[in-house]
Amino acid sequence: MHKLILLVVFFLPWQNDAATLHIKVTDAAQRPVPYTVIELINDNYPAEPEPEVVHVIQKDLNFQPFVSMVQQGTLIDFPNLDKTRHHVYSFSKAKIFELRLYAGKPEAPVLFDQAGVVTLGCNIHDNMLAYIYVSTSRFTALTDANGDAHFNDLPQTSFQLKTWHPWQKQPSVSEEISISLDEQYRNITLDITQQALPQARKKGFDDY
8 A cells, every 4th residue: 555645845934045235335434425336246147137218317407316327238218307408428438429419308218238337428517417337237236325225135155246436536446245144234434535416507598
């Protein structure tokens, strides 16, 4: 007589190898540093383009947001919400392009297919300045107003942790980090001189 053996498998919480990483970025005076890009680089986890078009808007004679973080291969649109026309451009190695004088929405979004930092400007309004960080990794985050960035569902492996901010004195900072716990906390201090964000200047007669 054959016996039927029922095998029951219990999935315990510690069998999940996904991890969470919390990072706080401050300056030497322990003040939070927003708009810091944190990139975790491992060749096994390349960038995945954003599924939808990302927007960098022009409003009140200013780019918003000041720093955008996208993954390599992402499309970005540059809608103009001002009454005046703008001429958006970049001469950065990662992406050279121009959107000549226009109002409203450009004809087509721009493909950012090379990794690196892209500096944005406007040929008409010199005060307009913003940055786009194009990442090679699917694990990239931007610090908030409190200097905090969070990563969820990280594989427990090693990464090159790269930190970038437009005001830091070095082009970028990188170090090895090993994700081996379910939840980790890390503090990063940047050698940085904090500045005022670009402000929209008062509209003049030629801006209408």
